[in-house]
Amino acid sequence: MVVDFAEMEKKWQRRWSEEGLERSDIDPNKESFFLIFAYPGVTGYLHVGHMRGYTISDAICRYKRMRGFNVMFPVGTHATGNGAIAFARRVERRDPDTLETLRENGCDSETIAKLADPISVVNYFNEVYLNNYWKRFGFLSDWRRFTCTIYPDYEKFIEWQMIKLNKAGLLMQKPYFAAACPEHGPVAIDASETDLQRGGSAELVEYVALKFKMEDKFLLAATLRPETIFGLTNFWVNPKADYVVAEVGDEKWILSMAGAQKLVEQREDAVIVAHIVPSDLIGTVCIAPYTGKEIPILPSELVDPGVGTGLVMSVPSDAPYDWIGLVDLREHPEKLEGLNVTLESLAKIDPIPIIKTPGWGPLPALEICEKMGIKELSDPKLEEATKEIYKSGFHRGLMTEVAGEYAGMPVEQAKDMIKSLLTESGEAIDFYDLSEEVVCRCGNRVMIKRIPDQWFIDYADRELTDKSKSHAEEMSIFPREYYDNIQGILEWFRERACVRQGNWLGTKFPLDRKWIVEAIADSTLYPVYYLISMYANERLISPENMTEDFFDFVLRDEGGAEEVAEKCGIDSALLLRIRDEVSYWYPLSINLGGKEHMTVHFPVFLMNHVGLLPKKYWPRGIIVNWYITGGGGKISKSKGGAQPIPGAAAKFGVDPLRLFYAHVASLYVDVAWDDDKVEHYKNRMLRLFSIMDELLSAEEKPRSRIDDWLLSRLNERIRRINEAMDVYDIRSLANEVYFELPADLRWYTRRGGAFRGTIESFLETWIRMLTPITPHVAEELWHGLGRKSTVSAERFPEPREDWSNPSAEAEEEYLRGLIEDISQILKVTKITPDKLVITVATDWKMELFYMACQMARSGNRDVGVLIKSAMGMELPGADKKAVLKFAKSLMADLAKMTDDLLDRISSKFDEVGVLSSSADFIASYFGASEVVIQKADDEKRYDPTGKADAAKPRRPSIFAE
């Protein structure tokens, strides 16, 4: 079968657009359904995996539309941040990978030339997403409402949001420590390294820097383990490093040059005033904070001047590096040459037990070095040893008696207490650093900078948190696990920095225009903005009209129409129209987004709604989707999927892709992309056309029992599908519609079904059900059936009483069970049957069976009672022994059955009748020339092996020869 998917897609998309199916306007007679997917960030081309969530969104919306809802499904893009800037920079410096990607995606050189400008990048990709992705995939989205976070009208909306947050008391300012380049200001540290030359995976490290008194100055040692001060034995200085004196207030601090530069970023009052040579330090002593202990200063080349403050306090009991450092000096006295340190003084240094950890002796560092055979400072195992000791000591260790008032306390707890004690007494300061070297694009080293007046949104606010949590309980949140987890996430969510400076696209912060609103903060309330964007896009309102009063009125029902209209300079009728639009469509029914939004976007989306909009506008649902990946994580070339999205659409067809997304797995697991799989879905699509052809061209036969069966099955599946879609289980819909129903159809045909009326009813119903997932194919088939309407605008089937036929289904199930049994027997015996004898149980067994069913249904499954009643019954032809035996096995069977099954099995039907009318079918199925149907009590029965009496109700005995 040849199907030109591309042409078919174009044809129907044009038709939908002509009919305006995608447009969403108020209709007071219909209930609204409003779904968005979390808009993508504009950072480059998307790949086929990204289309999964979007496609599911469209399928859900199409389903809802067909169920009679008035559906709103707008799309937009998120351009805030540095993604577009980074992209433009790559184009500007003609990065080969970037240029190749652009060309692969069909971007001509003229366009490429324009993409050195970030705004052009945004505009370019907005077009790509809209035309090459979303429209290409047949989405029925209201394109008039498209918006982007850097549009001037959108920015007015964000300004309003920030103003309202402030008025609601949800903004606050406090110091903050963030990565920054000394020249270019704030930079983003992330793996894509858009701002950086290297160091994208660095993390923020919070040290405590302890002050060790030395004459009139302090040595500043950064540590992660302040609780180990009790085990201090010495101090480490790198004999080759560059040290300086920094003046901080009226104190003089000594630290490495690099450390001092970091210090300057973190404290405005710090100034570097002098250099100092390491040999002036080594060999002298300093006084430890808190304990007041005097300790010697020793050399160690392992002290990295670039890490922390470039000075290290030594705790050989628990730090393998420190222990081996001492060992090293003892064994290499030449390292002490020219330094004022004697071997005798070294020999006096003994590790002090400070932490008792289960499984370890008093000096774990010595122990682990021994165990792992570490003897040299150059041994790479030192790192592992350090981690091991730290992990077990921190989680399970207790402070020993040397810790004074902290003795016996868990390390985890002592650490925090000692830290705050030292910082509060001025004996230590917080000191921030990065876990690895981070270098800005400009070549400068990125450091942690103190931002004294950072703005935050106070998501820790008690009232806001509580309201959000209780509202989340009322929402439809999928999957179930996330419904449960979101409670904890909302509780955990703290203040969040909401503005930033630097190289960044986004809205200027209205309270202080030196800031730009950060990328999560401007993407929380936006679903409601789609209800306004259309008016801005159509130039009915302009950004100047979009004042605080305007938004207050349309989003919060505040103020009088006339008065507000005058203030913001637009017509009051228009103002009312926009407000009505909001109140008709809002709240949002579903926000669908990827799993990465679970701890970031979804909570703030919810809390901003709760904090700023009236309760009637709080969102109703969230769906989280997992990804299509390439086996290892990213989409890879080996398994396919690396091609641009339009290429995939051309290769496989849009509908096969849509079916792949919907059926390959539930939304809540990651799935690897696989060309072969998609290819199979394509075949499945093609098959739909031939199925219809075959059905319609078959020679008609009169209506029979199998017609009842098919319609009843169809009806049951409709019921199941609608039930599944109540919880957005799109995979179940796909499974029933694309796999189960065709299987039913095959059985129907095989059983001789070919009644035109049934076939048309079936097709008509089935094609409607194909529409949400594979709309183009559905339209094509719908018209192939001679319908003139667009099926996308038709109603989705609902169960109908007149199709339901439980007895027809029961009969067919009985027959299929029998066929299975016969197959079993033939398989085991390897008989090719010429004659099949099927014997139905005797009447008295039937009678007993029904009675037992009645008993079981009324809750009585006791064998004794059954036997007693059986004995009292008149059962012609039955002997007591047989009755007893049968009653026992009967109750054993019934005991295992569910009520539902009991109900079904209890209804009477005529086994002999069903079998007689199917005898020909059974014969042809097995290629037998004769099928005999008989009753067990038939005197003329054919029973060469004496099996006939084994027949039970619903389980006839079988003999083959």
Place this chain on the structure above:
RNA sequence: GCAGGGGUAGCCAAGUCUGGCCAACGGCGCAAGGCUUAGGACCUUGUCCUUAGUGGUACCACGGUUCGAAUCCGUGCCCCUGCACCA
């Protein structure tokens, strides 16, 4: 570190909340047959062991609750994901 998810037959993947039509949906792969005769198409049957339709063994491992467990509880082993100025 903080939080969360998961281990199901050769592979992917339903089922687990609400225990019982579950030897476990569906797909893929494989085998046989059919159709057709080069099309990666389609249809049928089979695909844990055993067996005249029975029985046994199975849903990471071990233990428990129950008349009954893939499903509930406990312990252990293994894998994965997200984490805030990256959207």
